[in-house]
Amino acid sequence: MDDVKQRCSRCLMPNSFPGISFNNDGICNQCLNFKGIEPLGENLLLRTLKSRKGVKYDCVVGISGGKDSCYVAYLAQEIYKLRTLAVFYESPFYCHLAREKYINNFSSD
Secondary structure: OOOOOOEOOOOOOEOOOOOOOEOOOOOEHHHHHOOOOOOOOHHHHHHHHHOOOOOOOOEEEEOOOOHHHHHHHHHHHHHOOOOEEEEOOOOOOOOHHHHHHHHHHOOOO
16 A cells, blocks of 8 residues: 655655655655756857867767757757767667667768
């Protein structure tokens, strides 16, 4: 049986989570202590990447063969004109389609 008697009203964390406590509004201490990350912005990112003159690559992008990693690599290389090193680890668990996507869409060193 489920021993959950209370859940956080924000994140739904159960009272069975170690060290959890709730305030009067039913919000857990994990949510109350959470500090969100403030993005520094696209301009600062690009300025930081472009400041690395003399380095062979501006950035490294891990490629899985999926649409998200391929899109990030596309943005870096084609839109932001960064010298991009795309890294693909060929494990025995990857399907041949992911490998083909990588080979056909990226130049390699």
